[in-house]
Amino acid sequence: MSTAPLAHTDIVVLDYLAALWAQSDDLSPDQRDSLMTTVADYIAARRVAAVDPLEDAAAIVRRLGPPEDLVAAMRRGALPPHVRLPALLPPPPLPPMPPVRTSGGPAEYTALGMLSAGAFVLPVVAPVAGMLLASASPHWTPAQKSAGWVLTLGSIGGAFFLALAVSTVLPYSHDFVLVLLYLAMLGGSLAAGAVLLAGLRNR
Incomplete structure (x- = not known):
């Protein structure tokens, strides 16, 4: 003891x-x-x-x-x-906050769909509509939205001037001019969709 x-x-x-x-x-x-x-x-x-x-x-x-x-x-x-x-006793832990959606929702994926698949069906209308949806979304930065607009509108303008130039040199090859115009517009729209998709995944 x-x-x-x-x-x-x-x-x-x-x-x-x-x-x-x-x-x-x-x-x-x-x-x-x-x-x-x-x-x-x-x-x-x-x-x-x-x-x-x-x-x-x-x-x-x-x-x-x-x-x-x-x-x-x-x-x-x-x-x-x-x-x-x-x-x-310590106070009970607060219930976990619901996760904030950062990967995009229906509006964002609709915009991407218009810039990619929609561009094959409506080459000018769908990409512009897709960029309007993207511009209203908070999921992309102003720089990403600006890049999307430059690529989309730039490809449309470039396709137009390309069509004028080619039709001047080859006035009778209208089918060839239309194919070039179509491909040029698709390229910018697809590039804009890729930029926005990468921005969405990096959030």
Whole structure:
């Protein structure tokens, strides 16, 4: 059996518990046991609490208040809220926030579809409509939208001037001119779709 003297913190706690026991002699046995158990658990938990832990026993005792106040509260049927053990526990974690959509939605993929597959069906109308949808979306940066417009409109303008140039040199090859015009417009629209798709994936 150890004969080492009690530490100062142990003396403070034991003195407080002894005073509390003396003050509560008029309580019923159940009330007295509940009071002593609750206060002892409070002191133990306060030292290792996840929120604002206290190592100093004197500070813990000061937070408990005078023993007579706790006994008077117990006579009234309830301990003060700050003595109840659940108050020492850390608050429950907040529910996880729903993930913020960053990969695009129906409007963004519709825009990409108009710039790619839609360009084969309606070479001018579909790409322009796709870029209008892309411009209204917050999923792309202004630089990405500008690049898409430059590629889309640039290919349309380039196809027009290419058609004029080729038709001047080959005035009777109308089918060949139309094929060049078609391919030129497709190239810019597909390139714009690739730029926007890469931007969407990098978010």
